Amino acid sequence: MKKKKKHLLPGFGLSLGYTLVYLSLIVLIPLAAVFLRSAELGPSEFWAVVTTPRVLATYRLTFGASLIAALINLVFGLLTAWVLVRYQFFGKKVLDALVDLPFALPTAVAGISLTAIYAPNGWLGQWLEPHGIKVAFTPLGVVVALTFIGLPFVVRTVQPILEDFSAEAEEAAASLGANRWQTFYKIILPAIWPALLTGFSLAFARAVGEYGSVIFIAGNMPMVSEITPLMIITKLEQYDYAGATAIAVVMLVISFALLLIINLLQWWSSHRHGNRA
Amino acid sequence: MSITIQNISKGFGQFSALRDINLQVPSGELVALLGPSGCGKTTLLRIIAGLETPDGGQVLFDGQDTTHTDVRERQVGFVFQHYALFRHMTVFENVAFGLRVRPKATRPSEAEIKKRVHDLLSLVQLDWLADRYPPQLSGGQRQRIALARALAVEPKVLLLDEPFGALDAKVRKDLRRWLRRLHDELHVTSVFVTHDQEEALEVADTIVVMNHGQVEQVGSPQAVYDNPATPFVYEFLGNVNAFETPQGKGFVRPYEIAVSREPQENSIAGALTYVHSVGSLVRLEIKRADNAQYVDVELGREQFNQLNFQQGETVYLKPSQLRVF
Numbered sequence: 001m002k003k004k005k006k007h008l009l010p011g012f013g014l015s016l017g018y019t020l021v022y023l024s025l026i027v028l029i030p031l032a033a034v035f036l037r038s039a040e041l042g043p044s045e046f047w048a049v050v051t052t053p054r055v056l057a058t059y060r061l062t063f064g065a066s067l068i069a070a071l072i073n074l075v076f077g078l079l080t081a082w083v084l085v086r087y088q089f090f091g092k093k094v095l096d097a098l099v100d101l102p103f104a105l106p107t108a109v110a111g112i113s114l115t116a117i118y119a120p121n122g123w124l125g126q127w128l129e130p131h132g133i134k135v136a137f138t139p140l141g142v143v144v145a146l147t148f149i150g151l152p153f154v155v156r157t158v159q160p161i162l163e164d165f166s167a168e169a170e171e172a173a174a175s176l177g178a179n180r181w182q183t184f185y186k187i188i189l190p191a192i193w194p195a196l197l198t199g200f201s202l203a204f205a206r207a208v209g210e211y212g213s214v215i216f217i218a219g220n221m222p223m224v225s226e227i228t229p230l231m232i233i234t235k236l237e238q239y240d241y242a243g244a245t246a247i248a249v250v251m252l253v254i255s256f257a258l259l260l261i262i263n264l265l266q267w268w269s270s271h272r273h274g275n276r277a
Numbered sequence: 278m279s280i281t282i283q284n285i286s287k288g289f290g291q292f293s294a295l296r297d298i299n300l301q302v303p304s305g306e307l308v309a310l311l312g313p314s315g316c317g318k319t320t321l322l323r324i325i326a327g328l329e330t331p332d333g334g335q336v337l338f339d340g341q342d343t344t345h346t347d348v349r350e351r352q353v354g355f356v357f358q359h360y361a362l363f364r365h366m367t368v369f370e371n372v373a374f375g376l377r378v379r380p381k382a383t384r385p386s387e388a389e390i391k392k393r394v395h396d397l398l399s400l401v402q403l404d405w406l407a408d409r410y411p412p413q414l415s416g417g418q419r420q421r422i423a424l425a426r427a428l429a430v431e432p433k434v435l436l437l438d439e440p441f442g443a444l445d446a447k448v449r450k451d452l453r454r455w456l457r458r459l460h461d462e463l464h465v466t467s468v469f470v471t472h473d474q475e476e477a478l479e480v481a482d483t484i485v486v487m488n489h490g491q492v493e494q495v496g497s498p499q500a501v502y503d504n505p506a507t508p509f510v511y512e513f514l515g516n517v518n519a520f521e522t523p524q525g526k527g528f529v530r531p532y533e534i535a536v537s538r539e540p541q542e543n544s545i546a547g548a549l550t551y552v553h554s555v556g557s558l559v560r561l562e563i564k565r566a567d568n569a570q571y572v573d574v575e576l577g578r579e580q581f582n583q584l585n586f587q588q589g590e591t592v593y594l595k596p597s598q599l600r601v602f
Binding site: 166168171172173175176177178182186187190 | 326327328348349350351353354355357359361362363364365374375378379423426427429430
């Protein structure tokens with residue numbers, strides 16, 4: 001007779017089935033279609049499409065700017081979360097709500113307003129221009145837009161962990177003679193590190209896929225300020241579906257590899273810190 | 278190192294946590310701050326540690342004013358109720374932390390740190406757990422590691438905030454004795470906070486009974502138990518019966534009452550409503566005939582067996598000792 005493994009929680013088979021079907025419909029099948037469509041090109045043709053200098057330039061900009069934006073958000077997101085958790089001040093609730101705004105705002109609106117502000121005749125642009133700093137219509141503008149849309153991720157992942165962090169551990173460190181910096185980097189940072197990494201990878205993933213806010217501020221000059229998603233749209237508009245999906249496949253593979261690395265890093269750090277129990 | 282507390286007061290908003298506290302802790306003693314929750318005992322301990330600043334008054338270590346010395350420089354070991362171990366570090370690293378964060382000039386060498394930590398872990402009898410992480414330990418083990426970590430910096434004063442509060446009864450009893458023995462070995466001036474009178478009576482050299490932000494009585498366990506200075510101390514330390522007397526409220530311990538079947542001069546009649554006979558003492562619950570209040574009486578088992586009281590029987594009570602406030 002077949003031995004049936006008992007699960008303490010009922011409905012495992014049913015809920016797993018639903019999850020698989022759901023994930024297949026929403027994620028796996030569309031992604032598989034991308035791969036199938038790009039397979040219409042032969043291997044050499046595929047390679048030629050995804051390695052033209054113009055396309056290579058977009059990879060550099062998209063992944064480079066996303067990385068920089070995510071790093072900026074890592075630092076300032078942590079700072080924002082810290083301020084929101086640690087201090088009581090007038091208008092804290094408003095500030096807290098403000099953090100979510102980049103989530104809610106249509107990205108095109110964000111793009112248009114950022115462009116308006118940073119354009120050479122804009123509020124901020126007119127002050128930066130004389131110093132030789134051009135933001136709008138340059139790669140720097142791309143970084144600004146990606147930083148904007150990625151802001152909430154680090155704040156919202158780190159905030160609850162910081163809130164749960166016991167003041168006692170900090171007091172214990174202080175009573176043992178640790179100064180503030182030692183307490184932060186030996187006690188607090190290891191505790192919030194997994195959350196920081198999660199926030200970082202979310203902000204990064206979001207930035208890689210961002211389209212709406214970037215195209216307004218980027219200026220979209222080939223080889224200079226063109227992002228990969230725009231490249232894909234351009235190909236689609238030329239009815240080059242196979243070429244568009246080929247670039248999409250490359251993007252997908254790179255993104256997946258990067259997220260995998262971040263996840264491994266997270267797994268490794270949580271193991272090293274013995275959060276097993 | 279002796280601790281002197283002079284006119285310390287502290288408030289949180291409207292609430293006044295400590296009011297004009299004066300206290301002297303002689304060098305090398307083990308002192309218990311005992312009181313109900315909210316009496317200010319933990320606040321006082323945190324002020325001694327430097328984790329809290331008083332609104333007024335002074336804290337002196339060996340006569341030196343340390344009121345405004347930062348907790349980092351105060352050289353106190355603090356043990357928290359919920360251990361506050363660093364969960365991402367091994368037991369070894371937890372204990373070594375206080376040595377590793379020292380400035381380069383005074384930091385011991387790696388070999389010295391290793392030796393010191395292993396010595397301390399042996400002292401708390403947990404050397405075999407050096408490579409484990411705190412979440413893998415039991416509550417009693419965690420608290421002993423927390424103590425070893427506090428001792429690693431060679432504190433001049435050891436402060437413990439409800440050190441056994443989060444542990445179950447059996448472990449608590451063992452740890453209590455262990456702490457007492459450890460203190461007898463180390464002789465570091467120690468102050469611990471507790472709301473458990475039994476714990477304070479068993480472990481401490483001196484008990485400081487606190488209530489509503491004030492010190493009610495200071496004395497040896499025997500002194501505060503046998504000669505309570507105030508009604509509060511009487512009621513807080515052990516079971517007690519309160520009687521209304523013409524002179525005021527009178528207190529008598531359950532074992533200071535004689536019970537008999539025959540009325541005597543000035544005795545009180547009552548019905549024996551409940552007999553609780555587990556252990557060496559037999560507890561009787563008697564409902565007074567005159568005002569229907571309950572009185573607790575404790576008898577030795579032998580004595581109870583001789584008298585052989587039955588539930589529901591009418592008995593006569595006579596306090597052998599009555600303290601009136």
